[in-house]
Amino acid sequence: MRSAANATAPHPRPSVLGGAAHRPARAGLTAFEQETLAVFVGLARVVGLPKSYGEIYGLLYASAGPLNFGDIQERLGLSKGSVSQGLKALRAVGAVRLAEPAGGDRDHFVPETELRKLVGGFLKESIRPHLDGSDRRLAALGGLVGPSAAGPAERKILQGRVDKLMRWHRQGRAVLPWIEKLLG
Amino acid sequence: MRSAANATAPHPRPSVLGGAAHRPARAGLTAFEQETLAVFVGLARVVGLPKSYGEIYGLLYASAGPLNFGDIQERLGLSKGSVSQGLKALRAVGAVRLAEPAGGDRDHFVPETELRKLVGGFLKESIRPHLDGSDRRLAALGGLVGPSAAGPAERKILQGRVDKLMRWHRQGRAVLPWIEKLLG
DNA sequence: ACCCGAGTTCAAGAAAAAATGAACAAATAA
DNA sequence: TTATTTGTTCATTTTTTCTTGAACTCGGGT
Numbered sequence: 303m304r305s306a307a308n309a310t311a312p313h314p315r316p317s318v319l320g321g322a323a324h325r326p327a328r329a330g331l332t333a334f335e336q337e338t339l340a341v342f343v344g345l346a347r348v349v350g351l352p353k354s355y356g357e358i359y360g361l362l363y364a365s366a367g368p369l370n371f372g373d374i375q376e377r378l379g380l381s382k383g384s385v386s387q388g389l390k391a392l393r394a395v396g397a398v399r400l401a402e403p404a405g406g407d408r409d410h411f412v413p414e415t416e417l418r419k420l421v422g423g424f425l426k427e428s429i430r431p432h433l434d435g436s437d438r439r440l441a442a443l444g445g446l447v448g449p450s451a452a453g454p455a456e457r458k459i460l461q462g463r464v465d466k467l468m469r470w471h472r473q474g475r476a477v478l479p480w481i482e483k484l485l486g
Numbered sequence: 487m488r489s490a491a492n493a494t495a496p497h498p499r500p501s502v503l504g505g506a507a508h509r510p511a512r513a514g515l516t517a518f519e520q521e522t523l524a525v526f527v528g529l530a531r532v533v534g535l536p537k538s539y540g541e542i543y544g545l546l547y548a549s550a551g552p553l554n555f556g557d558i559q560e561r562l563g564l565s566k567g568s569v570s571q572g573l574k575a576l577r578a579v580g581a582v583r584l585a586e587p588a589g590g591d592r593d594h595f596v597p598e599t600e601l602r603k604l605v606g607g608f609l610k611e612s613i614r615p616h617l618d619g620s621d622r623r624l625a626a627l628g629g630l631v632g633p634s635a636a637g638p639a640e641r642k643i644l645q646g647r648v649d650k651l652m653r654w655h656r657q658g659r660a661v662l663p664w665i666e667k668l669l670g
Numbered sequence: 671a672c673c674c675g676a677g678t679t680c681a682a683g684a685a686a687a688a689a690t691g692a693a694c695a696a697a698t699a700a
Numbered sequence: 701t702t703a704t705t706t707g708t709t710c711a712t713t714t715t716t717t718c719t720t721g722a723a724c725t726c727g728g729g730t
Contacts, residue, residue: 334627334634334644341623341651348616350534363647366640371677382719385679396566408676415647415655432532436525441723443521450518456550460518463599467525468602477668484661519701536688555707565690570708 315358330377338364349424351391354380359397359413368401368410396423418485425478433475440468514561522548533608535575538564542572543581543597552585552594580607602669609662617659624652 331339339360347358357378362369369377375385389411392398397420401410414420443464451457515523523544531542541562546553553561557570573595576582585594598604627648635641661670 331505332630332634334630336631337627339621341627342618344620344623347696348534348613350532354719363651364644366635366643383679383721384719387719390678415650417657419622429532432528436528439521439525440529443518443525446516446521450516451550459550460548463522466599467547473601475670477665480668481661481665484664485657538689566707567691567709568689571689574708 335361335364335377349428352388354378354384355388355392357481358385359392362398362413363412363415370408370410372408375409396420397428418482421485422482425482429478430475433471437471440464440471443467516548518560519545519548533612536566536572538562539572539576542569543576546582546595546597547599552596554592554594556592558595579611580604590612602666605669606666609666613658613662617655621655624655627651 306454330400332415339357342360342363343356346353346359357380358374359376361378371385371389372378375382380388389398397414397435398411399414401412414423444461447450447457447464449459490645500586523541526544526547526660527537527540530537530543542565545558545562555569555573558564558573559566562569564572573582577584582595583598585596598607628645631641631644635644
């Protein structure tokens, strides 16, 4: 591809020229971008994702057009490693996609902006695996009530707890699709 | 005085749950208890709560009767500080309650076992606050699109993003009550 | 072939979160 | 009152998680 050093060519890069930066926290980010990042960094926290992932998604969200790897790294001031891993993870969850498969140049990234897909991807990649994992554990639990309980009364209570736990799982699973549906 | 703080302190303290220990990984915990802990520690992780909270709730869940502070500390081998904070937080979320206000002795704790209440408490204490917090941020975002955008086309796109973000929040808020309802 | 730039991987350092323990407060008993 | 037992708070230590940077791979381009 072309002039290696800089890939900023095809994209209108919002610059800090005219408007005065209010909070020069991160060089080269507009106030709009900074606020957007803050929103998504907070969101990342809530869902247990690293800050840098929130920043990457936030920057894409605050950009009118696709950005490539270099853009992201440069503007956020992150290491290549972080950007690489962040993009990989975000793509795995379906939060970020490649723009225009063709195009010749480097890969460009855009944010997925459909809430339903975003949440869907997250549920699928993060919640379901957990449910599946603990399902195995739960199966084993049933057999352990007996040896553990001191008497029949206690035994009954504990068995009830195990049953309830299994019910929770079923309910949890059942709710996920509804959440996605309600967000559509 | 003996500092009862640490794990290796052997105690003759019988708890509501007597029982033979099959896997003495954690001294004095039955296999059933250990498995149950594992389940809730995993759950705590998913929800972004410290492991110790999961252990505390798990132990209560695996116990047929109420436990007091000392029971919990001793059997889990946690420090007093951890138990204190854990119980406080779990109570704040409504995951743990005091059993029988009367009774004379120390406070006894029981787990909340209604899924709806558990989830409800969590949503109320953890998700809502976040939504409220970012609402303020979002309000500000609208005013920053103009100064940030390079041209009218871009401006329009970014404005669309901001609008969408606000819509997400509304949808998010709207879904929460449904989740609780679906779990009832 | 070689070189150069783009991106990935992973060990190691930095940062953040959680657990500890000791000082403290509250409540009870002697 | 003083001594004891119970629980809380918070600074410090420990553990976990995140980020970095350097070595490495992959793919043109010359």
